[in-house]
Amino acid sequence: MLDFTKILGAGLLACALGATSASAAECIAPADPGGGWDFTCRTVGQLLYDQKIVDAPVQVTNMPGGVGAVAFANVAAKRADDPELLVATSTVGVTQIAQGKYPAGIDTMRWLGMLGSDVGVIVVDSKSDMKTLDDLLAKLKADPGSVPVAGSSGVGGWDHIRMLMVADKAGMSADDYKSIRWVQFDGGSPAVTQMMGGQVGAVSTDLGEIAGFVESGDIRILAALSDDRIPAFPDAPTAKEQGIDVTGYNWRGFYTGGKVSDDVYNGWVEKLHTLYDTDAWKKEATAKGLVPIWRGGPEFETYVSEQVDAMARISKEIGVIQ
Template identity: 25%
Template sequence: MHRRQLLAAAALLPLPALAQPAWPSRPVRMVSSAPPAGASDILTRTVAAQLQEQTGQPFVVENRPGAGGVVGSDFVAKSAPDGHTWITTNVGPQAIFRQLRRDLPYDTRTDFKHVTLLATLPLVLIVGKDQPFRNLAEYLAAAKAKPGEMNFGSGGNGTLHHLTGELVNRTAGVQITHVPYRGAQAAANDVIGGRIEGMWDSLPSAAPHIRNGVVRAIAVSTDRRSAAFPDVPTLKEQGVDVATINWFGLAGPGRVPDEIVQAMYVQLRRALQSEPVKARFATIGVDPGGEPPDVTQRFVLSEIDRWSEVVRQVGVTLD
């Protein structure tokens, strides 16, 4: 089923009337596998604040960055399955790395239970304000004029941001060199400082820099423009037939009881439908999720197959 149809169907579903366990019974740890100010961190903190208000229990955000999200994911996969440790995860550590990393310390098919998608969002290509490119055509023309000399940054090797850049290279026939960073903010600092020409970033973390005028947004990766930045055209509008979309979901260890997953889903769906969360998500250019756990679990498993094929096509390795 198409992603938008899933969202529409989920919005019509009544909240389950099942008896729920006495959860949460103590503070809940919400792990972000990215450094502060990244998209994962922003979404996690937004949702955690609302969950805390709803439940009366502290929802404590803990940043555990590293290896493109693998460090935090592994920590949660091995945590006690009592419903008090969760992670905001995404396509990289859940789907892409299954193909890229033979030493992945967890099994993405069995070591997590997915509650729901928190949000879907575009990636955005940003360049420094002093760079000469005003649009994608000028950016690609400069890359063709000096193959391999221009750089694009990302929050890490094998991330969706990295693969999106490689897909653009392959489709547009250019050679822009990837420079991995330990998180999006570090890469953004080098774009702002003019040390690299541009980067692919998630819209929530790039939005403040775009609005402050220290970077210029020249393309979004999705097949439609972002409502938050309607003046930024898509890759396809500018002649490059590439479309990718980032997603973030909440997951717990694979052995979390189903009744606790359901209890968390009830609270999360309520949070995603709340006015504070909807307003914040609209500001940073993301669409809220809310699909039931079984639908979300199937979606994540389908993403593993999809991105395994993309990795093979693009030929990205972590060697």
């Protein structure tokens, strides 16, 4: 006679094991929906599943606050050894760390890899009377406080630094360009929304965060901070071709908790590298204005360390830190 209790128990055990083997990874986007970190989590998470690199859909959790500091603190305190966790990050986050605005340094986390680099842009509302970068700079030179400029980082953050680099190359003195009114939002999308509502005059951010607004015609790119014109938006002039020799790239990548095992760490690096090599990622990245670039594992950890040193130097030069 069959023992249905044992059969049922075995079935439940098999289900439990199956659920464990296909446990869902989670990606924390340390900003509101619609921004660059949100795009990174959602796009990479979806492609990891679509390309069968992971066994279950990747859950995306938005955790805004402190330009990534809230998520960083949460992972350090509660999820340092979570093997299923990814956190989106970028040059913006590393700049904040370099300036001491996170609760700890880069050694608190394990840095997995970068899959591409976003391009910085300076944009205005499509109805703005500023048609060129020179128009914006002329107003700022005449009165540095006349045009409030917004971005997704605070004073001294990467979006702000890029705007100051442009002003500096345009011939503004340090005293003048430090007087530019800067407004911070948690993401490029909220900054553009406020600009369209007349709260600020221009936005310095990453193209990947606000590409949809460009595609819809709601905003105009005054300058792309890149070496060459962006393939997805070939009509947008670079700052360089307008006589302002400034580039401002923002890489997109991930870290995980600092206490995960080497096997877990290496496994995530391999998964992300596998995704990078797919045509699907190249197509999606390029469509959003990203330049596909891979750095992973120890090479990426070294790169992040070097970036922190570089950002600390720049921040001291503009007086953000001592």
